[in-house]
Amino acid sequence: MTINPSGWRPDQGEAGGANEAATVTGNRALMLEEPLLFEIGGLDRTGVDFDEPVAAPNRLGGLARTSIGLPGLSEPEAVRHYTRLSRQNYAIDLGLFPLGSCTMKHNPRLNEKVARLPGFADIHPLAPVDSVQGALAVIHLVGEWLKTLTGMPGIAMTPKAGAHGELCGLLAIRAALEARGDARSVVLVPESAHGTNPATAAFCGYAVENIPATAEGRVDLAALQGRLGPDVAAVMITNPNTCGLFERDMIAIGEAVHAVGAFLYCDGANFNAIVGRVRPGDLGVDAMHINLHKTFSTPHGGGGPGSGPVVFSEALAPFAPLPFVEKDGDTYRLVEEETVEEHHGQAFGRMCAFQGQMGMFTRAAAYMLSHGADGLRQVSGDAVLNANYILRSLSDVLEAPFEASGPCMHEALFSDAGFGGGLSTLDIAKGLIDEGFHPMTMYFPLVVHGAMLIEPTETESKATLDQFIAALRGLAERAKAGDASLKAAPVFAPRRRLDETAAARKPVLGWRND
């Protein structure tokens, strides 16, 4: 295995600097600088042909629009514009994305193919249900798999992302409490939880209180038990947690939460670490969202869309939102009316216009069927194996604060302790870019100084992991030696370090013709 076979190092200066200065266009061979479409498009230019409109009177009520200010491109210009832009992006199709808590893994193209079948992609959300039985069957199928894999009897398929799923879970909890006439005001969130957890709880009108972590990186059970009381509506746990550890006391936590009449919410963003091996229902969880796009592979698409179904315990299942799919013999029904008491009188309402992210359900169905129950068990096994391999292979050069706490789950956590010369995690991350890797998750979780959270996922080979380990080892050694040249990284990316402070101080959020 060879890394950087040309032997070039950043401290030797910019490779071919003279030639770079000499290009007139600013382009670098295959790396082409691309202007904004507003700088190259025209108001009279279009890449689409239309039929001549039929002659008909105007019924716009005198509110016709006169000008908009939207330039267009011809089809070949548009194809080049976006193809050139695409080449300024790192992507999982190009290499490893070692992002802790974000699960960037291989995206099977079979999933894309089936999601685009007209029978799934070209059907209307309000089409008569008899004409969309196959789509309802897919929603039902994915829901049944999620219930079986989690050991939980209820499900809400409509939430559109993980954070939207958290909202759904907390709304169900609040609805259940109100149904028993039990007003509670506090949600407890451990400090190692995802940032969306406290934001969600606050959004639902709860006071948020933190629960500290122990020195070994887990929820402090004694502190939690000490705080629990009749004012607590729910405890939100992330398990496996953001330190990369399984919450060993999960069953005891659940029992303590239930003993005071509260509910246990689990952030299931990390479900891919345990899928097929542990059912959260067996741990006492009452509600858990599943980032369908992470565990069951929807491409991240530069930021979304995602999908965040929520599974519920017996106690919360009746409060799941509308609409939902019911199977009745061979027929599927879409229950969408808030007035239909006999089906779901306690549903807390509707979370979005239609029945959720069908495009993600189809992809998840393809992924679930491809792996099967045996494959999903192998998925979590390999994800955890890969993370522990990285943890052990680098713990001699990078401090691993929780190495003594037991095996990590699907993500390995390091800190920047021992770096010299004012170098930090950010410099290592930017150095990884020059090595051809996307950086790991930085400065998260907050409980570790200069955190580096690395999640290799199950779809990386040992050869890729070895190359990544060698790259990170080299960077760690340079950081410990205080090698100031790291401050200049990245030098090979389409852009050098970008001034984020200036962007926030005086925001320029759109193109203006001046």
Place this chain on the structure above:
Amino acid sequence: MRYLPLSDADRAAMLDVIGVSSVDALFADVPEAARLSGPVEGLPLHASELAVERQLAALARRNLSAADAPFFLGAGAYRHHVPASVDHLIQRGEFLTSYTPYQPEIAQGTLQVLFEFQTQVARLLGCDVANASMYDGSTACWEAIVMARRITRRGKAILSGGLHPHYVSTARTMAKFTGDVLETSVPRLDGTAEGEMARLIAAIDDETSCVVVQNPGILGRIADLSELAEACHAKGALLVAVVTEVVSLGAIKSPGEMGADIVVGEGQGLGVGLQFGGPHVGLFATRDKYVRQMPGRLCGQTTDAEGKRGFVLTLSTREQHIRREKATSNICTNSGLCALAFSIHMTLLGEAGLTRLAALNHANAVAAAERLAKVAGVELMTDTFFNEFTLRLNRPSRPIVRTLAENGVLAGVSLGRLYPGEAALENGLLVCVTETTTTDDVEALATALEEVLA
């Protein structure tokens, strides 16, 4: 397992380095009582690519897709022709499989697209500034109500009867838990846009945070929002405008131009497709002075260490990963890929193409409305409209829609389904006509209605 690269020899070598005997041993922290010893019971084992494709294709065939029938459904999701290059470009791996652009030096492609998207959306909605997209129109609408509460420090929102009922339900669900008071109503089949505006103006008081109005409204009616905007501002309230059919903005004056303070929309009509309801793409735009109160992601322009122009995600100090319980919303993502599809489609159209597309939609819809109004037992209830209008049938429309679907005609959306229990609306049928609708399609619907209503 074709997606898993490790061989048994790899696994053994890696376990050696770690110093444990088996993969199962890595799960030692899981309480033994909760550990499964083998694959979860009740689910099938892994299957080949061919077998999976066959199974899902069989399910897809159980659906009547829009292309296979005369198709007239709208009501918040619209069918438009998407140029072939849109889907080709969004499937480039560098777009499709890239991450949220938190490392801007290697995400300039996504970031420049978001910057261009924000510019396009702001201009389309007639506002100063737009964000990098939301989940969908309905959740964007709710976020606008929350934002209006933050700005005005008032908690009463007045929702127009013309607002999509699912948007109203979404807002009502959220308001139950945040304590907002929502004044809602249902549309009147025999009403007018002017009447609804007057009713809303009369309802504004000193407690009103915002008035939320959809244009065109759920029944298709187009309203002039100018007077309503003035009335809101006079009482210190904001005007929130909702656009569910984004193509209409190629023909109708934008809400921003008419004085709306926050404009949200469903961008699905451009580039994204119907998708049985999701994923879609929420649009969100506002005035410059409210930028820091706007939810969602924002992309901003800056420079790199060499002085070159570049783009970054910015103003993240409003967000959950920094402010935790003080965040302005709990949104943690955008609809990045759908925003890309929207932006490419918009770029291919340009202003010239969008205007033309909108004109084509409107002309087709007017012609169809005139034809359908001639059917005995059918009355056209919408005076002004873009590409969607309301018919009143001589009997409840919900069973009619079902019957026509059995005969292969997807006739529209019945108001009985959208407003269950509202007897005054149960004969209403929403019909949407776009550039994809042919005169044969219209004739098929007219004939089918003649038969079933006779």
